[in-house]
Amino acid sequence: MPPTTEAMLRSLPPQHREIIVATYFHHRTTGEAATLLGLTPTTAKARLYHAMRDLSLLVATHRPEHAGPYRTDVAA
Numbered sequence: 001m002p003p004t005t006e007a008m009l010r011s012l013p014p015q016h017r018e019i020i021v022a023t024y025f026h027h028r029t030t031g032e033a034a035t036l037l038g039l040t041p042t043t044a045k046a047r048l049y050h051a052m053r054d055l056s057l058l059v060a061t062h063r064p065e066h067a068g069p070y071r072t073d074v075a076a
Contacts, residue, residue: 002062008055016051023048 009017022033034044 003058005059008058008062011058012051012054015047016054019044019047020051020055 003011009020012020018037019033022028022036023030026033028036030044030048031041033039033048034041037044039047
């Protein structure tokens with residue numbers, strides 16, 4: 001059985017997890033999340049990008065039927 005979405009989210013580094021939670025789960029913009037987390041808007045956007053990339057890779061690995069642009073079976 002593949003891990004749950006929650007388990008995959010929990011496996012991310014804390015700074016990746018916190019930016020995803022601050023934006024997607026609390027419906028904030030990256031600017032609002034940046035202020036909340038004490039980050040610059042540029043840092044918040046970069047962290048969100050990397051966090052979503054890492055989460056997408058986990059989903060592609062464990063749930064290929066839900067894979068997005070970061071599929072693991074496609075050569076880079």
